[in-house]
């Protein structure tokens with residue numbers, strides 16, 4: 001695959017090789033990242049990138065859709081099958097665009113939407129002020145209970161009663177507990193709001209049966225396709241039949257032009273992979289790994305937001321260690337453990353230097369790591385925190401990371417050029 005690149009653009013080819021080596025040689029724990037299979041990567045890099053297909057199967061603006069219609073139909077059918085929804089739109093370019101389209105499908109600019117605030121674990125596109133979603137809509141934000149790190153459903157209900165949003169968004173980028181979609185749907189019903197559930201992070205866990213599904217409760221389910229679902233970079237909307245026309249219109253022509261068919265093709269492949277017993281085992285292992293990692297980290301005196309995790313994600317509050325989140329994340333990266341700094345609920349520190357570190361198990365689980373390795377990794381976190389300013393020791397920890405990576409190479413069918 002890389003031969004052509006080697007010839008025509010050796011500079012970029014070399015950088016791709018270096019990034020490939022980086023991904024193989026470090027412990028990747030950013031919870032939104034993963035490794036896609038060779039099959040998914042092959043479809044992503046296929047000739048479908050050459051085709052324009054504005055519209056939907058059977059109703060395109062350009063000719064030559066003999067194959068593309070079949071592919072998009074398969075992708076939609078597979079999405080409907082694995083999520084159990086009435087309808088799927090597989091065209092959104094990303095999770096952010098999918099969210100915007102979901103809002104536009106149900107309400108008009110200026111109307112009120114209510115989502116989780118960014119510092120509390122919500123996504124930018126849930127109405128945060130710097131996002132278009134916070135500018136075009138009247139945005140009301142709920143928080144988590146700073147004491148428990150969890151949703152206080154009574155408080156959310158109260159805020160909804162006071163502000164009468166047209167849309168309530170349930171979903172997060174940094175929430176460590178199972179989300180009660182039924183409770184959210186009851187809150188939405190009580191104020192006559194639509195419920196949009198954004199499962200970008202947990203889509204793979206939902207398909208794998210280790211997190212409850214919002215599909216029975218939400219008017220629209222929005223998701224990315226590349227996080228725990230382990231597909232290509234993209235977005236997707238699932239909805240009930242009554243919203244099908246509005247959703248499709250909101251995506252095209254509302255938000256987008258031509259769909260990225262290479263991505264849709266790869267999504268079809270990823271959805272077939274997700275519809276296997278192996279994927280269910282994977283999802284289960286992701287959660288089990290996170291649970292063990294959380295337990296061990298707490299044993300080592302790390303404070304975790306919400307006191308643990310139900311899903312793939314752990315939020316470490318570094319305040320009791322006296323180490324800022326960014327400093328910890330940088331030291332971990334030097335040792336070859338890649339994470340991101342993150343705000344913690346009611347964080348007194350500024351957002352560009354927050355108190356927390358966000359970590360997750362999707363990628364390491366794809367590498368085949370299990371509970372035993374989580375115990376080892378927790379110890380590495382402890383060692384990094386204890387030697388935060390000691391470059392030599394951090395380097396030594398890096399050697400242990402390299403060793404662990406060599407014992408758990410990226411599986412054959414996940415290795416790509």
Ligand SMILES: *Cc1c(COP(=O)(O)O)cnc(C)c1O
Nearest residue numbers: 094095096123172173200201224
């Ligand atoms: C990642 C994420 C998104 C955005 O996805 P992009 O593909 O990066 O645009 C939206 N919502 C949530 C909850 C996310 O975690």
